[in-house]
Amino acid sequence: MGNVVLNAVPGTPIEAGADNAAAVNERLAKIPDDSVVIVRGTITHDKTIEIRNKRDFTIKGEKPTDGFQTLTDTGTLDPPGARTRAHLRVVGGERVAVCAITVRGTHPDSGPNRSPSLPSDYWQTIDDDPSNDKWPVRNIWEDQTAVDFRGCNNWRVTDANLENVWGDFVSAAGTGAGTSYVQSSGGTITGGVWKRNGRCAVTPYIDNFHWEGTKVLRRVSSLYHIEIGGNPRLAIHNHTIRKIDEDNTGGRIVTMSSGALMENILITEIVADEFDVFVNGARDAQNNALARKIYVRNNIGLKPINTFCKFNDVTIGDIINNVMIVERRNNPTPGGIGLTGCTEVTTVPNSITFV
Numbered sequence: 001m002g003n004v005v006l007n008a009v010p011g012t013p014i015e016a017g018a019d020n021a022a023a024v025n026e027r028l029a030k031i032p033d034d035s036v037v038i039v040r041g042t043i044t045h046d047k048t049i050e051i052r053n054k055r056d057f058t059i060k061g062e063k064p065t066d067g068f069q070t071l072t073d074t075g076t077l078d079p080p081g082a083r084t085r086a087h088l089r090v091v092g093g094e095r096v097a098v099c100a101i102t103v104r105g106t107h108p109d110s111g112p113n114r115s116p117s118l119p120s121d122y123w124q125t126i127d128d129d130p131s132n133d134k135w136p137v138r139n140i141w142e143d144q145t146a147v148d149f150r151g152c153n154n155w156r157v158t159d160a161n162l163e164n165v166w167g168d169f170v171s172a173a174g175t176g177a178g179t180s181y182v183q184s185s186g187g188t189i190t191g192g193v194w195k196r197n198g199r200c201a202v203t204p205y206i207d208n209f210h211w212e213g214t215k216v217l218r219r220v221s222s223l224y225h226i227e228i229g230g231n232p233r234l235a236i237h238n239h240t241i242r243k244i245d246e247d248n249t250g251g252r253i254v255t256m257s258s259g260a261l262m263e264n265i266l267i268t269e270i271v272a273d274e275f276d277v278f279v280n281g282a283r284d285a286q287n288n289a290l291a292r293k294i295y296v297r298n299n300i301g302l303k304p305i306n307t308f309c310k311f312n313d314v315t316i317g318d319i320i321n322n323v324m325i326v327e328r329r330n331n332p333t334p335g336g337i338g339l340t341g342c343t344e345v346t347t348v349p350n351s352i353t354f355v
Helices: 021-030 079-083
Strands: 002-007 035-040 042-045 049-052 055-061 067-070 088-091 094-099 102-104 147-150 155-158 161-165 170-173 185-190 193-197 202-204 207-212 215-217 224-227 236-242 245-247 254-257 262-268 277-280 291-297 309-312 314-320 323-326 337-340 343-346 351-354
Touching (some): 002 021, 021 042, 088 094, 224 236, 254 262, 254 291, 277 291, 291 309, 309 314
Parallel strands (some): 002 035, 035 055, 042 067, 049 088, 161 193, 254 277, 277 309, 291 314, 309 337
């Protein structure tokens, strides 16, 4: 429908230095499909900015440094709400793009990597429903994702600057739970600089995901993280993680742990200070491997590690053409590779320098 400018103006519902989430969300809700929202300057907020049920919808900065800035860690909520607060969340819809914009949290450069934990006597109920089971004590702000997609198909993040968040940089999943879970499909991330977080870089629980060309600085946990429980409705297919330049300050490059199907995953052309891939598959009741067609190719690891790639219960895949520096001591298998319960997995050639 056209372009809409969103900015903070004194004396209007959106003002500099205030919690503008409610006013921004009300404005976004009224903007039709097939629109481009241009964020001018920095809009402050404490609660989540939400884009709901839009099609062919783009939000972008007028300049790459324009965008959203949270005011506090807690978001004026009690700890459970603060822990799960996303900075920018896209719910439902399809073909929503987040482009050339800055999303900045309050995780200080000089602060600890992870957020403080909830008090030892505090327990959080799932979905605030006391009849549900309770979660154990967790870090207060660890799920404060910069950009979070829920039930959106064919979304895109392009040249986004994501900074100083306590949780993941980007997360994505379907909607519902258990047998009511609805899988989402289609997500693409290209470019951008992400720096300083308290958890993973991406956690994409969707089908058909492509990530390429991002510079990632000072993450804490895995670069790419998939940890699937036994949800019968959840499966992961067709993921490519390519040409990521990362400064590893903690955690693996890849962590995949499966209680459901993970298939056709390619990890390639990553340059990392430390390269560490762990794929922990599982087997179904018929003893079929649930991690299938996992490919680790043409990556570079620049610092000594022990086993740069471990596969457990993987069927079909390869670990080839990787250039690695590997510590010889305590290395469980020659070549810095560990395979347990795997079939049809090729592991040569790799160029490995032992130190």
